[in-house]
Structure formats: C-alpha cells, structure tokens
Amino acid sequence: MPRKSVYKAEIEHIxxxxxxxxxxxxxxxxxLSDEEILELFKFxxxxxxxxxxxFKLQRSGRMGTYxxxxxxxxxxxGTAYAAxxxxxxxxxxxxxxxxxxxxxxxxxxxxxxxMGDERGNQIPEGVQQLPLCIPIGTQMLHATGIAWAFKMxxxxxxxxxxxxxxxxxxGDFHEAxxxxxxxxxxxxxxxxxxxxxxxxxxxxxxxxxTVAQKALAYDMPTYQVDGNDLLAVYKIAKECVDxxxxxxGPSFIEAVTYRLxxxxxxxxxxxxxxxxxxxxxxxxxxxxxxRKYLETKDLWDxxxxxxxEEKCKAIVSEVVKTAEGIEKPSFxxxxxxxxxxxxxxxxxxxxxxxxSSLGQDPTQVGLTAAAEMxxxx
Amino acid sequence: MPRTDVMKQKGxxxxxxxxxxxxxxxxxxxxxxxxxxxxxxxxxxxxxxxGLQKIFGKDRVIDTPxxxxxxxxxxxxxxxxxxRPIPEIxxxxxxxxxxxxxxxxxxxxxTRTRGAITIPLTVRVPVGGGxxxxxxHSDSPEAIYAxxxxxxxxxxxxxxxxxxxxxxxxxxxxxxxxxxxxxxYRSFREEVPEEEYTIPIGHxxxxxxxxxxxxxxxxxxxxxxxxxxxxxxxxVSIELIDLRTIYPIDLDTIVQSVQKTGRCVIVHEAPKTxxxxxxxxxxxxxxxxxxxxxxxxxxAGFDTVMPYYKLELDYLPDAKRIAESVTxxxxx
Ligand SMILES: Cc1ncc(C[n+]2csc(CCOP(=O)(O)OP(=O)(O)O)c2C)c(N)n1
Ligand SMILES: [Mg+2]
Numbered sequence: 177m178p179r180k181s182v183y184k185a186e187i188e189h190i191x192x193x194x195x196x197x198x199x200x201x202x203x204x205x206x207x208l209s210d211e212e213i214l215e216l217f218k219f220x221x222x223x224x225x226x227x228x229x230x231f232k233l234q235r236s237g238r239m240g241t242y243x244x245x246x247x248x249x250x251x252x253x254g255t256a257y258a259a260x261x262x263x264x265x266x267x268x269x270x271x272x273x274x275x276x277x278x279x280x281x282x283x284x285x286x287x288x289x290x291m292g293d294e295r296g297n298q299i300p301e302g303v304q305q306l307p308l309c310i311p312i313g314t315q316m317l318h319a320t321g322i323a324w325a326f327k328m329x330x331x332x333x334x335x336x337x338x339x340x341x342x343x344x345x346x347g348d349f350h351e352a353x354x355x356x357x358x359x360x361x362x363x364x365x366x367x368x369x370x371x372x373x374x375x376x377x378x379x380x381x382x383x384x385x386t387v388a389q390k391a392l393a394y395d396m397p398t399y400q401v402d403g404n405d406l407l408a409v410y411k412i413a414k415e416c417v418d419x420x421x422x423x424x425g426p427s428f429i430e431a432v433t434y435r436l437x438x439x440x441x442x443x444x445x446x447x448x449x450x451x452x453x454x455x456x457x458x459x460x461x462x463x464x465x466x467r468k469y470l471e472t473k474d475l476w477d478x479x480x481x482x483x484x485e486e487k488c489k490a491i492v493s494e495v496v497k498t499a500e501g502i503e504k505p506s507f508x509x510x511x512x513x514x515x516x517x518x519x520x521x522x523x524x525x526x527x528x529x530x531x532s533s534l535g536q537d538p539t540q541v542g543l544t545a546a547a548e549m550x551x552x553x
Numbered sequence: 554m555p556r557t558d559v560m561k562q563k564g565x566x567x568x569x570x571x572x573x574x575x576x577x578x579x580x581x582x583x584x585x586x587x588x589x590x591x592x593x594x595x596x597x598x599x600x601x602x603x604g605l606q607k608i609f610g611k612d613r614v615i616d617t618p619x620x621x622x623x624x625x626x627x628x629x630x631x632x633x634x635x636x637r638p639i640p641e642i643x644x645x646x647x648x649x650x651x652x653x654x655x656x657x658x659x660x661x662x663x664t665r666t667r668g669a670i671t672i673p674l675t676v677r678v679p680v681g682g683g684x685x686x687x688x689x690h691s692d693s694p695e696a697i698y699a700x701x702x703x704x705x706x707x708x709x710x711x712x713x714x715x716x717x718x719x720x721x722x723x724x725x726x727x728x729x730x731x732x733x734x735x736x737x738y739r740s741f742r743e744e745v746p747e748e749e750y751t752i753p754i755g756h757x758x759x760x761x762x763x764x765x766x767x768x769x770x771x772x773x774x775x776x777x778x779x780x781x782x783x784x785x786x787x788x789v790s791i792e793l794i795d796l797r798t799i800y801p802i803d804l805d806t807i808v809q810s811v812q813k814t815g816r817c818v819i820v821h822e823a824p825k826t827x828x829x830x831x832x833x834x835x836x837x838x839x840x841x842x843x844x845x846x847x848x849x850x851x852x853a854g855f856d857t858v859m860p861y862y863k864l865e866l867d868y869l870p871d872a873k874r875i876a877e878s879v880t881x882x883x884x885x
Contacts (some may be wrong), residue, residue, distance in 0.1 A: 183576065240685050240686070240687065240862055241685075241686065246556065248648040285656060289861075290859040290865040291863065292685065292687075292862030292864075292865070293861055293863050294860070294861050310646070310687055310688045310689045310690075311646065311647060311689055312619055312647075312652075313619070342618075342619035343619065345618035345620040345623070346619060346620050346621075346650065347622050347623070347650065348618065348650070365620040373590075373619050373869070374590065374591045374595065374598070375591045375593070375594055375595035375616070376590065376591060376616050376619070380616060380618075381618050381619065382618065428568075442598070447596070447822040448595050449594055453635075456845050462831075474612065477730075504863050504864070505864055507862060507864070507867050508865055509860075509864070510855060510857050510860050510867065510868060511855065511857055514856070514857050514858065521826065522855075522856055522857070525825075525855045525856060527859075528857075528873065529874075529876070530852075531825040531851055531852060531853045531854075531855060531856075531870075531879075532818070532851055532852050532878040532881070532882075533848060533850065534847075534848070534850055534878065534882060535850075535852075535874075535881060535882040537879065538881070540848070541772055
C-alpha cells in the first residue's frame with residue numbers, strides 16, 4: 177500500500193506593525209482606527225505605570241511578591257479589546273493585568289491581591305472575569321467550563337483565557353484544549369509566550385518550534401502573532417472571538433512576546449538569562465512602536481507624552497492610596513467564607529481564636545483552675 | 554526564632570545542609586538524579602540545589618518542563634528502572650498535579666507487585682507558612698501523605714537533622730516525602746558534621762527534657778514552641794518533642810514522655826481537623842489512658858483555607874497561643 181499524507185498543517189505568523197511603527201497596509205485592514213490606537217496607547221502607558229509602581233511597592237516592603245507584566249501589554253490589551261466588556265469573560269493567570277483593567281477591574285484590586293489580601297479577588301459585580309490564578313495551567317479548564325455553559329445556555333458570549341508558555345507543559349492545559357475542541361465551546365486560548373518560565377527558556381520547555389502548533393492536535397484554528405504588535409494581536413483575536421461567538425468553536429493564539437522583568441520580585445533573572453537578550457527585546461517594546469507610529473501621524477509628541485505621563489502618575493498614585501488605605505481584613509474573614517453557612521466547630525474556632533478544647537471552652541468539665549485563670553482570677 | 558545574627562553564626566543553614574546532603578549522595582551514588590522546575594541554572598527558587606548542576610551536569614540535575622505530574626510520574630519510572638530520583642516540587646501547594654502519581658503509583662507499587670517493583674524516590678517539597686508568600690506557597694499537607702499507606706513522610710527543622718534524614722531518605726528503598734519548612738530555611742546556622750551520615754527515619758527527637766507536660770510538634774512550629782516555653786514560669790518543666798518523621802511515627806518516644814508527664818499539647822500549622830495531631834492524640838489516648846491528668850490539646854491551624862499573608866500570622870499557631878494552651882493544660 178502506498179503511504180499517503182492524511183494531515184498537513186502550517187502555522188501562520190502575523191505582524192501588522194513592525195518594531196519601527198511601520199504598518200503593512202495589506203495586513204492592516206480590519207484592525208484599529210488611529211483614534212483607537214491612540215486611546216489604547218494611552219491606556220497601555222497607564223498600565224505600565226502601575227506595573228512599575230507595583231515593583232517599587234514590593235521593593236520598599238509595602239507589597240509582597242509581584243510578577244511584572246512589563247513588555248507584554250500589547251498581548252493583553254489587543255485580545256481584551258477584541259472581546260466585549262461586561263459580556264465576554266476573561267480567565268487570567270497573572271501577567272495580563274491590562275486585560276483585566278480594560279474589562280472593568282479596578283486597578284487597586286491587583287495590588288490588593290499581591291498585598292496578601294483576598295479582597296483583591298472579590299471581583300465586583302458585573303465585571304466578567306475570574307481573579308488571578310496561582311497554580312500554573314489550571315485555569316484553562318475553568319475557562320472551558322465557563323464557555324461551555326455559555327454554549328449550553330445559547331448565550332452569545334465568549335471566554336478568553338490567558339496562560340504562559342510554561343503552562344502548556346501541564347496536563348490540565350491539554351485536557352482543556354481537548355474538552356474545548358470536543359465540545360466546540362466559544363473560547364479563545366491565549367498563550368503569552370514570553371520565552372521564559374522562571375529560569376527555563378522556551379526551547380527547554382518544549383521541542384515544538386511554535387506553541388501554536390500544539391493546537392493542531394486538537395484541530396483548532398491556531399495562529400502565531402507578534403505579541404508586541406497591538407494591531408496584529410487585535411486583528412487575530414477579533415477573528416477568533418467573532419468565530420467563537422458565531423458558533424465556530426475554540427481557537428488558539430500564541431502571542432510571541434518577552435518578559436522584560438524578572439519572573440517575579442522574588443527572582444533574579446541575571447542568574448540564568450543573558451542580558452543581551454533582554455536588550456534586544458527592549459527595542460521591541462510595544463509602547464515604542466506605537467509611539468513611533470502615532471508620532472508619524474502627528475497624533476503624539478513629547479509635550480503630549482509629558483502631560484500623559486503626569487496624568488498616569490496621578491491615577492496610579494490614587495490607586496496605590498486606595499489599596500494601602502484598605503485596612504487589614506478582620507480575623508473573622510478567615511472563617512466566614514469557608515462555606516455558605518458556618519459549622520459548629522468552625523464557629524468555635526472563630527469565636528475563641530483557638531483550636532484547643534480548653535481554649536475553646538474554659539468551663540470544660542474538670543477545669544477549675546484553668547477557668548479561673550481564663551477569667552483573670 | 555533565632556533569627557537575628559544568622560550571618561555571625563557558624564555552620565550551615567537548613568538550605569546549606571540539604572544542599573550538602575544532595576551533593577554527597579550524588580557523589581556517592583551515580584544513580585541519584587535531581588529533577589524539577591528551575592533546579593538547574595537557577596539552583597531552585599530557594600537555592601537548595603545551588604551549584605549542583607555545575608558539579609554534576611545537566612543530565613543529573615535536570616530542569617524539567619513545568620509539569621508536576623510529569624516530574625513525579627517520570628521519577629517513578631526512573632526509580633523502577635534502577636535510578637534514585639529526587640524530584641523537587643517547587644511549593645507545597647503544587648503537589649496537587651503530582652498527587653495522583655505519588656499516591657496511586659509511588660505509594661502502591663511495592664504492595665501491588667508483591668515486592669517485584671519498588672519505588673525508591675525522595676520527593677523534596679518546601680512546606681509551611683510565615684514567609685509572606687503568595688497563595689498556595691504556605692500550605693502544610695503532611696497529614697494527607699501520612700494518611701497514604703506506602704509513603705514515608707519526613708519533616709526535619711534543623712540543619713543537622715535535615716542532612717541526616719535526607720541522606721537516609723535517599724538511601725531508603727521506599728518513597729519518602731521530604732518536607733522542608735521554608736520559614737526556617739535560613740533563620741539560623743548550626744555546626745553540621747562534614748562527612749556523610751544518616752539519621753534513621755522514624756525517630757523523634759527530645760529537644761528538651763521535662764516532667765510536667767509534653768509538647769509534640771514538627772517543622773517550623775518547633776521554634777514557636779521553644780519561644781512559648783521561654784514565656785512560661787521558670788518552675789514549669791516542659792518536654793519538647795520534635796517528631797522529625799511524621800510517618801512512620803515514633804510511638805515509643807511519645808508514649809514514654811506522656812506516661813511521665815501525664816499532659817500533652819500537640820502543635821502543628823496544618824488545620825486541626827484530621828491533622829496529624831489527631832492521630833497522635835488518639836495514640837496517646839490508647840497508650841497512656843490511665844496516665845493522663847488532662848485532655849490532650851491541639852494547637853493547630855484553623856479548619857480554613859490558609860489565608861493570604863495579611864492574616865497568615867493570625868492563622869499560624871504562635872508562641873502566645875501555644876503558651877496559653879500549655880498553661881491551661883497544666884492547670885487542668
Ligand atoms: C502548578 C504550579 N507549579 C509551579 C508553580 C511555580 N511557578 C510559578 S510561575 C512559574 C513559571 C510559569 O511560566 P509561564 O507559564 O511561562 O508563565 P510566565 O510566568 O512566564 O508568565 C512556575 C514554575 C506554580 N505556580 N504552579
Ligand atoms: Mg513564560
């Protein structure tokens with residue numbers, strides 16, 4: 177029997193705006209208007225400002241560990257802008273703050289989370305997203321379930337889920353991809369391939385030449401985009417979101433980007449990463465090319481930049497004030513959210529702040545001396 | 554906790570001691586390999602494997618893909634095929650994906666093959682709270698694994714014990730879960746014998762002898778208990794036992810002590826209900842019934858999700874809570 181090919185595939189790489197802010201005219205159809213680009217550029221700067229301040233808060237001991245988003249904002253903003261705020265649903269990991277803000281999460285929530293406060297996860301009513309997800313690669317299954325529910329109820333909604341290159345090694349990632357594909361749920365998988373998973377470079381994480389090709393195994397439309405190119409990200413994300421909304425099932429986007437900062441503030445990337453590589457990517461920062469583009473269009477200049485920077489600083493300093501102004505949660509909070517209704521043992525622990533029976537009940541039979549002590553006699 | 558002049562102290566920290574044990578065992582036995590996330594060039598996120606890849610190469614100190622089930626499952630395969638793998642799971646909270654492999658395979662293979670196939674692996678896991686870490690970086694799941702037949706569970710808290718117990722774990726013919734209390738990774742130094750040595754698994758340590766009451770604990774809580782004992786009046790005589798091995802439990806040391814003192818307070822970070830303190834309390838009731846002068850008490854984490862760090866110190870048993878419970882138990 178002659179061998180025959182039963183499957184052929186290729187992965188497209190899409191770039192609309194290059195590092196110098198030059199747009200490919202053919203590619204730029206169905207992307208963003210100049211007004212939109214300007215607004216998103218301004219928003220991106222605000223997110224960057226928050227990210228830099230978050231870093232400083234950690235360094236000055238005012239916040240715990242923080243993973244910087246710096247350099248990856250185009251991937252977050254381009255995808256989130258393609259989705260409908262208040263209708264579509266975002267399922268993040270922790271490196272797409274800008275997407276969450278765009279869909280209505282107040283900025284101080286993210287600070288609160290990293291300040292060790294669960295109220296940073298208490299998503300306000302009407303904001304369609306889950307909180308940050310700490311266990312790597314687990315949240316895409318939730319996104320699949322959420323999108324599945326939309327499909328079951330015939331709601332015209334789409335879910336978008338974000339994760340890193342490292343996350344695609346987890347078993348849960350593949351299970352999510354398979355479920356999403358088998359049940360054809362309205363979901364867009366967005367891999368922020370920032371080249372590193374803490375100290376492990378992408379080439380050691382996987383032998384696959386692209387992350388995008390992993391979706392071929394699940395027969396999903398899949399794309400590799402320049403993740404630092406807002407227009408390319410938006411263009412492809414819009415296609416995927418529209419297809420999903422129209423009943424066309426899940427898609428996969430690999431946004432090729434770069435982690436410009438350390439993995440988190442607890443990490444020191446100099447131990448494992450060549451600074452030359454970082455330098456190279458600094459030039460590919462999404463903000464640089466957008467600014468160049470807007471300047472050639474006479475929509476931006478140094479004066480506008482200065483004014484806007486001041487505005488961002490003012491906004492962010494309010495955000496910090498809000499986050500830091502929130503008092504330590506009450507001790508009762510530890511208990512009150514364990515279940516819908518508290519049970520007797522939890523109630524005892526809450527009331528007495530003790531787990532020992534004598535601590536919980538100083539009148540326990542046989543306990544005279546201790547009861548007196550507890551009563552301060 | 555003896556935190557202040559760590560730099561001035563002589564000897565090794567817990568991290569150093571574990572690193573030294575790993576290096577010596579890898580030198581002694583070519584079958585020993587380390588595998589995990591960021592254990593190579595980065596030396597692990599806590600630097601426990603610092604420098605080992607330089608010495609032993611990338612084939613023996615292996616940066617794996619980001620997949621705990623993969624790490625544990627392939628470590629099992631390596632062990633089956635005659636290697637001595639030491640998988641590292643980066644944090645307690647990320648044992649989740651490895652759970653199936655660890656409990657349904659590593660723990661059961663000797664039994665289900667009637668000894669034909671065995672799994673000599675040592676999984677290292679930083680454990681416990683108190684370091685202001687993000688979510689799922691502060692949990693204490695030791696009871697879950699102690700409740701899994703076929704696993705040994707170890708949690709030393711001093712450099713000397715860690716080196717000896719890790720060496721014993723690596724040489725052990727069965728799977729060992731080696732928990733490292735991260736809160737005391739670098740909190741003090743201690744003189745540690747340079748040469749290799751083992752401390753047998755399954756032996757508790759009497760940290761200080763006493764006659765009035767026994768405190769049983771393990772992990773970073775040992776130091777909270779020491780601080781609590783410091784707070785008590787001079788004439789109170791407390792026997793402090795550091796369990797060191799959770800399973801198999803050293804029943805004799807506990808029973809001997811409680812038969813002597815008649816009173817016992819058990820301290821652990823994990824939630825109280827079904828925590829390992831429950832097992833110890835039961836054993837004491839079974840073996841020391843007529844010796845008891847007071848009900849056995851448990852000072853533990855609450856039966857809640859480990860809170861984020863703003864509230865973590867309200868959650869963790871501290872010296873004050875421990876001292877109060879000891880006082881009440883003494884007064885009973
Ligand atoms: C299940 C699990 N294992 C390990 C970790 C520790 N950890 C946190 S982030 C990270 C790397 C993630 O890399 P990637 O998915 O590429 O995302 P990035 O941080 O680069 O955005 C690791 C190993 C974790 N949080 N969860
Ligand atoms: Mg990454």
